[in-house]
Every structure is written in C-alpha cells, then in structure tokens.
Amino acid sequence: MPDTIHMDVPKSVAAGLVNALSFPAMVLSGQLRITAANTPARALFEIELAGKDFVRVLRHPDALDCLNRVVQSGEPETVTMELRFTTRRTFELSAGLITLPPEDIILVTLADVSAEIDAERSRSTFVANVSHELRSPLTTLMGAVETLQGPARDDPKARDMFLGLMANETARMSRLVGDLLSLAKLEAKEHVAPAGRVDITALIKSVIASLEASRADYPGRAVMTAAGGLAAVRGDADELTEVFQNLIENALKYSTPGSPVKIDILQRPSATPGRKDKLVVTIADAGEGMERKHLGRLTERFYRVDKGRSREMGGTGLGLAISKHILNRHRGRMVFDSKVGVGTRVTVTLNIIG
Ligand SMILES: Nc1ncnc2c1ncn2[C@@H]1O[C@H](COP(=O)(O)OP(=O)(O)OP(=O)(O)O)[C@@H](O)[C@H]1O
Numbered sequence: 268m269p270d271t272i273h274m275d276v277p278k279s280v281a282a283g284l285v286n287a288l289s290f291p292a293m294v295l296s297g298q299l300r301i302t303a304a305n306t307p308a309r310a311l312f313e314i315e316l317a318g319k320d321f322v323r324v325l326r327h328p329d330a331l332d333c334l335n336r337v338v339q340s341g342e343p344e345t346v347t348m349e350l351r352f353t354t355r356r357t358f359e360l361s362a363g364l365i366t367l368p369p370e371d372i373i374l375v376t377l378a379d380v381s382a383e384i385d386a387e388r389s390r391s392t393f394v395a396n397v398s399h400e401l402r403s404p405l406t407t408l409m410g411a412v413e414t415l416q417g418p419a420r421d422d423p424k425a426r427d428m429f430l431g432l433m434a435n436e437t438a439r440m441s442r443l444v445g446d447l448l449s450l451a452k453l454e455a456k457e458h459v460a461p462a463g464r465v466d467i468t469a470l471i472k473s474v475i476a477s478l479e480a481s482r483a484d485y486p487g488r489a490v491m492t493a494a495g496g497l498a499a500v501r502g503d504a505d506e507l508t509e510v511f512q513n514l515i516e517n518a519l520k521y522s523t524p525g526s527p528v529k530i531d532i533l534q535r536p537s538a539t540p541g542r543k544d545k546l547v548v549t550i551a552d553a554g555e556g557m558e559r560k561h562l563g564r565l566t567e568r569f570y571r572v573d574k575g576r577s578r579e580m581g582g583t584g585l586g587l588a589i590s591k592h593i594l595n596r597h598r599g600r601m602v603f604d605s606k607v608g609v610g611t612r613v614t615v616t617l618n619i620i621g
C-alpha cells in the first residue's frame with residue numbers, strides 16, 4: 268500500500284524528533300493520526316499513543332480547530348486550553364507543519380502553564396488587595412483634609428479630632444507598607460537558612476513583656492510554662508520575635524478581654540534515631556475560635572476571618588503570611604487547631620541546635 272511506503276520514512280524521523288524533546292511532544296500524520304509520541308507525552312496521557320487518532324486522545328474542540336488551521340495555512344499556531352487529567356490544568360498546545368516529502372507531518376507540543384497562570388492570578392489579586400487596603404485610609408485622610416480646610420478650619424475641638432483620625436490612618440498605612448516591605452525581603456531570602464542561636468524561652472518572655480506594655484487589657488493574661496534546660500534553636504532572633512509577637516498578640520486580641528492565653532514550650536525527642544530534637548511551642552487561647560474552612564487559608568496575605576474586627580484592631584492581615592515565610596526560612600512548622608466558641612491553638616515547631 269502506498270500509505271505504508273509513505274509512512275515509513277517519516278516514522279523514524281518522527282520518533283527522532285519527539286525523542287529529542289524533554290516536554291510532551293507528538294508527531295501527527297496529515298490525517299491527524301499519531302505517528303510518534305515521546306515518553307513525557309505518554310506519561311501525561313497514561314496510554315500508548317502511537318497509531319491513535321489525535322482528536323480522540325485530546326478531546327478538545329480548540330485543539331482540532333488549531334490543527335486544521337495549521338494544515339491549511341502551513342503557519343505554526345499556539346492555543347491555550349484547560350485539560351482535565353487528575354486535576355484541571357492549563358496547557359499551551361503548539362503545532363507546526365514540517366514538510367518531509369512525500370508527506371507533510373505536524374509536530375505538536377504541550378506545555379503545562381498552570382503554575383505561570385496561578386502566579387499571574389495571585390499577582391493581580393495581590394495588587395488589587397494592596398490597592399484596596401490603601402484606598403480606605405486614603406479616603407478617610409482626604410475627607411479629613413477637606414473638612415479641616417473648610418468647615419472645621421476655625422473649630423479647635425473638631426481640628427483635634429480630625430488630626431487624631433489622620434494620625435491613626437497614616438500609622439495604618441505606614442504599618443502596611445512596613446509589612447509589605449518585610450514580606451518582600453523575606454521572600455528574597457527564603458532559601459537562605461538563618462545562622463543565629465536563639466533562646467526561645469527568653470525571647471517569648473520579652474515578647475510578652477512588650478505586648479503587656481502596648482495595651483491596657485493585655486497585662487497578666489499570657490502565661491508561659493517552659494521545661495527547664497531547653498536547648499537553643501537555630502534562628503534569627505528578630506524574625507522569631509516577629510512570629511511570636513504576632514501569634515501571641517492574635518491570641519490576645521481575638522479573644523474576650525481578660526481570658527487567658529497559655530504558652531507552653533517543650534522539647535520533643537526525635538522519633539528517628541540520629542535526628543535532632545525539636546522545640547515545640549503551643550499558644551492556646553480561650554477566644555472565639557475559627558471554623559475549619561478558614562484554617563488552611565490563614566497564612567494567605569490579607570486573609571482575615573472577621574475583616575471588620577481585624578481592621579478595627581489596626582491589623583494589616585499580613586501577620587500570619589509574614590510568620591509563615593519566617594518559619595519556612597527556619598525550616599519550621601506552624602499548625603492551627605481551632606474550635607468555634609472554645610478557642611484556638613497554634614503549634615510552632617523549630618529545630619534545636621544539637
Ligand atoms: N487566635 C486567633 N483566634 C481567632 N482568630 C484568629 C486568631 N489568629 C488569627 N486569627 C484570624 O486570622 C486572621 C489573620 O491573622 P494575621 O495575624 O495574619 O492578621 P491580623 O492579626 O488581622 O493583622 P496583623 O497581624 O497584621 O496585625 C485575623 O484577621 C483573624 O481573623
């Protein structure tokens with residue numbers, strides 16, 4: 268059959284072509300039958316591809332349209348499409364015609380661009396969030412300035428009130444910009460492990476003291492219990508201070524005034540022989556608690572369970588995102604456990620210097 272003679276030459280060339288590529292690639296005949304497919308392509312579809320009809324393997328109308336256009340025009344084309352394997356993922360399918368007499372063949376490659384799309388989506392969400400967070404204090408400031416220029420110009424009482432409001436809003440913006448900068452710095456050095464030596468018991472003691480000095484309803488609520496002779500952890504003291512300051516402050520501020528916050532520090536022997544022990548810090552409050560659905564999202568930037576409450580307390584919603592970055596850099600862990608109406612417990616695990 269002439270078809271067999273025609274296919275013979277391209278088949279070996281086709282196999283050579285796709286095997287030279289490290290991403291999913293296939294060669295199709297002019298009739299869109301798969302002549303050759305490389306290992307990444309077979310792994311993606313989890314079936315043997317050679318000899319199959321491409322349209323039946325990749326059932327997507329955009330892919331078929333793209334191939335038809337390539338066959339007709341001879342020009343290469345790329346289309347982006349969602350394909351469902353175990354999960355839904357976004358692929359860029361590129362197709363180009365190769366003239367290999369006696370037949371034209373089509374080289375098809377697939378690139379998984381889901382990560383880029385996710386990154387782009389989270390970048391634009393982030394920019395939208397930052398703009399939104401800055402807009403509300405700016406609106407308040409603009410309103411206050413207008414009032415001070417107009418109706419309140421000669422009213423000393425109103426002037427004081429508006430200046431107080433402006434001071435609060437500028438402080439909020441300054442905190443937000445500070446937190447954004449520290450997030451950016453942490454992201455840049457996330458892969459560099461810290462080299463310092465930190466006494467966590469002393470660090471938490473000083474965090475409690477500084478929190479107690481910051482608000483009238485905090486003193487006496489946070490109680491720390493630590494086993495004696497705890498080893499030091501490998502870390503950066505300033506960064507770990509930021510983590511525990513945020514966690515202990517969250518426990519204090521998202522619970523009823525006067526309710527206790529229990530902080531326990533212990534050394535947990537490693538289950539694997541030869542591995543170093545861990546230092547485990549738990550911070551438990553008897554506060555309002557959170558529903559389970561929130562727990563996995565707490566470390567997202569600007570994620571707040573109760574938006575009004577957090578803003579009213581002056582929070583930026585970046586505290587836990589910063590804490591998570593710091594702990595990643597420390598190769599540490601942070602786990603949340605919470606029950607509505609009962610309270611929240613955060614467990615932080617750090618590596619000790621053995
Ligand atoms: N112990 C807790 N109890 C109840 N809710 C909590 C607790 N810790 C955190 N949350 C919830 O998680 C959200 C995110 O916390 P995060 O520390 O990131 O931000 P924040 O406290 O609002 O602001 P910031 O830390 O910048 O002051 C909070 O707004 C709050 O809704």
Ligand SMILES: [Mg+2]
Pocket residue numbers: 513516517582586587
């Ligand atoms: Mg916080």
